[in-house]
Amino acid sequence: MKRTLLMLLSLVMIVSVLGAQGTQEIKQSGPVTLKYAFWGNPDAIGVEQDIIKAFEEKHPDIKIEPIVSGYADYHTKLMTMIAGNMAPDVMRIDDYYFYDFIKLGAVESLSPFIQRDKIDLDLYPKMGIEEAIVDGQIYGLPWGTAPLYMLLNLDVFEKSGVALPSLDWTTKDFERIVRSFNPQKDKVYGFAIDTNYLSSVLPHIWSKGGTLLSEDKSRYTGDSPEASSAIQMLADLYKEGYMPKDTINSGNTEALRRWFSNGTIAMM
Structure with missing residues (x-):
């Protein structure tokens, strides 16, 4: 089970939307809209909508624009959006593709934000955090786990x-x-x-x-x-x-x- 969780861990990534300009703070008046990309079937989309609703109720000054796709072409779609400077602000990335996005420079280190907001990493599966560390920086937080199982007809x-x-x-x-x-x-x-x-x-x-x-x-x-x-x-x-x-x-x-x-x- 330990290795199963490691292989199938999904990671939530924060896109480095500022690119070469760095991570300087941008101030904006009024409500902020963030694009959140994820994959899933209708049931999974319903869960995401509940999460989005709860988040917006807690943060009324932030609106979430969902970008949803089937899993088969999801990561290809993300790559295309990033190449066209249309990247989402927050996105789920399957563990299989994690390092591809790191190499692209498409995700930003979360370490400064984790330290600033004193996020308790003990709340997350340990191996999920370890998998998201590159060169000492944490680039994602575990969104969930997917167990492997055998089906018998x-x-x-x-x-x-x-x-x-x-x-x-x-x-x-x-x-x-x-x-x-x-x-x-x-x-x-x-x-x-x-x-x-x-x-x-x-x-x-x-x-x-x-x-x-x-x-x-x-x-x-x-x-x-x-x-x-x-x-x-x-x-x-x-x-x-x-x-x-x-x-x-x-x-x-x-x-x-x-x-x-x-x-x-x-x-x-």
Whole structure:
């Protein structure tokens, strides 16, 4: 779980709208409007609207203009807005893209504001703060966490006559169950992931006792026997037809969800 939170942590970033002019204070009379960018489905957007409403009630002199997009093209849209000098004032950024925005110089260090306003960093997940530190400066605060989980289609298991795993199942049990399905005959795959996302592969590496980085993040360890065996297991399942090859680096999680819902996939 510790590493799961680290990989999937979303960070709220403050855009350095002043660019090369520095961070000198700009005084403005009257209400201030801030553009806040985020991604999400309709349910998530509803949560954001509640947050915005509560913030505006507490700060009546500040109005929030939401900029919302689906996740698939969200970060590309942000890059385009930044390049066109139309960057939002505040934005959520997925951990995967954090350093890309840092390299662009598109986010401003929050360290001075944290010190000025005496923000208690103990309120946030420790690894979220660590992940946001670059050259000793904090560039973001954790907005939330997203756990990884395994979904099992109970109807598919029942129709295929495959027993459900126990709560203490192992990687050997997982591989055995995936191989219990017969995609060539029944058109049902035991398991599928989108390998375009590292977070889909990491749990298998961790379950084998492997990691991608050493504890101090100074060495790459993805070539260790443990990590290699996990990747080889997935590669064999793909090669032998037990996992759909269409999902390799597809970047189409929505398709996987449809396949899971219509009974094409037993686990995801």
